[in-house]
Amino acid sequence: xxxxxxxxxxxxxxxxxxxxxxxxxxxxxxxxxxxxxxxxxxxxxxxxxxxxxxxxxxxxxxxxxxxxxxxxxxxxxxxxxxxxxxxxxxxxxxxxxxxxxxxxxxxxxxxxxxxxxxxxxxxxxxxxxxxxxxxxxxxxxxxxxxxxxxxxxxxxxxxxxxxxxxxxxxxxxxxxxxxxxxxxxxxxxx
Numbered sequence: 001x002x003x004x005x006x007x008x009x010x011x012x013x014x015x016x017x018x019x020x021x022x023x024x025x026x027x028x029x030x031x032x033x034x035x036x037x038x039x040x041x042x043x044x045x046x047x048x049x050x051x052x053x054x055x056x057x058x059x060x061x062x063x064x065x066x067x068x069x070x071x072x073x074x075x076x077x078x079x080x081x082x083x084x085x086x087x088x089x090x091x092x093x094x095x096x097x098x099x100x101x102x103x104x105x106x107x108x109x110x111x112x113x114x115x116x117x118x119x120x121x122x123x124x125x126x127x128x129x130x131x132x133x134x135x136x137x138x139x140x141x142x143x144x145x146x147x148x149x150x151x152x153x154x155x156x157x158x159x160x161x162x163x164x165x166x167x168x169x170x171x172x173x174x175x176x177x178x179x180x181x182x183x184x185x186x187x188x189x190x
Contacts, residue, residue, distance in 0.1 A: 019034035023050060026042035028048055028049060029048075031051040031053065031054065033052055033053045037055075037056070038057065038060070038083060039063070040062065041063070041064045042064075042065045043064075043065070045071075046073070046089070048072075050075045051077035051078070053077055054075055054080075061083045062083075065085070066087065067087075067089045068089065071089045072092050073089045073095075079098070079099045079101070081101045082103040082136075084105070087108075088110070090110045091110065091123030091125055094127045096129045096130035097130045099132045101134045102136040102154065103136045105136075105138050105139075105140070107126055107139075111142065123142060124142040127145040129150070129164070131149045132148070135156065137154055138157075138158065139157045146158065146161075147161075147163045149181040149185075149187075150179075154169075156170055157173060159172040162175070163175065165180075
């Protein structure tokens, strides 16, 4: 894939420069060509591994990533995060390559507070597989795995595992229908 000179804007260049300056100081490992546009707050007391060609588009609303002590956040290659992102990682969150995360998405691997005296709330890992599209305003709760190539509809609350190659939505999210995804087909973002 080649890029012509007129496809490169000043905004894209500044986003790459900002990513090159900030991400290596906030993450334990960063791939090539990370980009940040807008305001991204990162608090890392654990381990953050970010793949290559990852884009944080944190405007007009800022985004926030918090990784607690001994927790691990892995982000694959070619991942796009839209504005208003909020990630709270106390154990483990893994986001696969070629994933698109829409605006105002929130993912937490713990409930942070028990509901009552019998509630044994604890952290449970979140796994988002490759080539997944998470729509606007989705909430992903602890212990969830989202299968490869799946799409989560806007405004959904994901409380349980979602299989590969499906469109899921609602509160709580459930499978709406299977989707056709040919082998090696990759969802693109602008």
